[in-house]
Amino acid sequence: MDYTTEATTFKSPPVTAPERPNYLNAGYTLRSWLLTLDHKRIAILYLISVSIFFALGSLFAMMVRLELLTPSGDLLQPDTYNRMFTMHGIIMVFFFLIPAIPAVLGNFLLPIMIGAKDLAFPKLNLASWYVYNLGGAFTLWALIHGGVDTGWTFYTPFSTTYSNTHVIAVALGVFINGFSTIFTGLNFIVTVHRMRAPGMTWFRLPLFIWSMYATSLIIVLGTPVIAITLLLVAAERLLHLGIFDPKLGGDPVLFQHLFWFYSHPAVYIMILPAMGVISELVAAFSRKRIFGYRIVAFASIAIAVLGFLVWGHHMFVSGQSIYAATVFSVLSMLVAIPSAVKVFNWTATLYEGSVSYETPMLYALGFIGLFTIGGLTGVMVATLGFDVHVHDTYFIVAHFHYVMVGGTIMAYLGGLHYWWPKMTGRLYNSFLSRISAMLVFVGFNLTFFPQFILGYLGMPRRYWAYPPEFQVLNVLSSAGASVLGLGFILPLCYFGYSLFKGRRSIDNPWGAVGLEWDTTSPPPTFNFDVIPVVTHGPYEYNPEQVHRVTHPEEAAVV
């Protein structure tokens, strides 16, 4: 394991020929970044913004976990606590989980993976980053002026009539942010349709592209609905238009229908890109063609389609018709089929593969386990009778964190570790990165598994205080959150170090296949010196000839 100490044994990079032109050394001015049309630079801009919001959302989570250390509400005022979990949810869902993988990894990789020079609409892509930050600015303004306390779901009539917090500013922030998501999704769809390299047929697309495409479909069809819904909430507060106002005969349940029509598919906006990343990682570190490529590709589309038919399972106790609830219950269980197809196919890919446990693979394997738990508990809560029991308890909180954190964040970090040498041209400390992967996995389970038990025992979500018998499990959960936090801080350190002092990577440090590994690391501004012609599928690994250059000694440029 001596290579793990590369940071200390290696003093300065060797003097070599002048650096090849790449997207990073194409310009060093602030202007060259802020006005760039290069999808790779925009991905880096997104990486910075998204990380800032992630840190902010984590701070709120920390406050929530600190408050819940003790049964009595002693650290925060109840109103403050309401704002804490609301801001945690809003920032994490709309400003981190939804844009994270598409806008950072997708932006960087999608054109390269299909052999294009850039996305179809580079200006729109840059605009999406500015719009994202504008939406973020609205939200931050509200935050500084006292935040919002409606929960991330903005349920009416509390949000429209009774809340005394900055609902309008946050709703507009999320509304504006929606445009940035739509711009990205629209750009991806057109790019996949029109910009593929010669020979890059649909069934030669990497599965990451398939999942980005499915995600984009959901974005384009779903996001406008939350946009109009939040606009109606803002209009009702500001202009007294009464669409959801029960005093006028308006129906708050209509709000819930419109809200979840987007917000349930939004879960698939978060998890589908993660599944795409995992398909890439599992194939690369098993040195095997992915098992059942077409089925995995179609499963992404199936999840996107089914995802639009299940929103009513959020409203089993909201007074919707019992017949509707039954149908939604059955449809929700159907989503488990394509999801399970993916899990089985990843597992089958591992079988008799030449598996290596590099950091990205640790995240990928962690993902498969955690997503399976998140998915199976999803089937449980889709069951009508059981859901009535656990509705609005910590069981639900644990379930969706297993999907969103155990799924999306694990995959995001795994992808970031996998493509980091491609994005920066540098290597990171592989020992520390494995430690961080372990910390995230252990910390995550310690945080959220006790919450399943808490919820099953009946502890409601969003409460500020709780009976003393729940304390042990809550302390475990808070302790896990600290471990998880450490697991998130560690990458910040070694990635930061790698960015400036890390050793230079060769073009393909993992010996992986795929167009992105054919070009240089970091890639040139137009991605390829010569536009590739694709002659075969995406996972042409040959286990017989294992060409594995994973140790930094071998992967570093000498």
Next chain:
Amino acid sequence: MSSVAADPHAVHAHAQHHPSLAHQFDNLDQQRESSTLGMWIFLVTEIMFFGGLFTAYVIYRSQFSAAFQAASHHLNVIMGGANTAVLILSSLTMAMAIWAAQVNRRKLIVVFLILTMLLGATFLGVKYFEYKEKFTHHLVPGPNFEFDGPDPQHAQIFFSLYFIMTGLHALHMIIGIGVLTWLAVLSWKGRFNSEYHNPLECAGLYWHFVDIVWIFLFPLLYLLGAHAH
């Protein structure tokens, strides 16, 4: 995974003949197909956006149909009908602007674009007088709402929907007029001709879409109670 292909610089050099070709595209055909597809996808998002409103409309109309019919009578069918005609005419002039580009008539493009904008402005002007009438008759939802028919509360929901649906439609018209202004300047400068006029086509798709929204809004809001009398 790949083998060597055509030299991109050669492709680039060839393509650079046309000043309107963006760097990421190989040729004008690819550029045209991409932007048209992008515009259609954008219109899909618009359909979903208005779709949320139409859903709310359908649900409340079926629940409160009597109140909706009564409230509908307070809208000015003459003005709404005239506006429908104005918008259909503006779609014609928009299509004529694209035709003018296809036959390389630079000045005619500008003339038809200005006509389209004028018709759009006429629509908004009529809308202004309609809104003003609602304000004077206290038909604007809120504390000052007064309605002498049955079910004034449910009528208030009708007028909430009326204002938000026609208001968002009018906002789309204003954005459309802004886009057409910009395109008229570019047309005057001679940017568009039979070979390259894709921005005009995309703006046309948008303009026709906004018209079609109105074609749905007009009967749903104005003609709702007509058959009852």
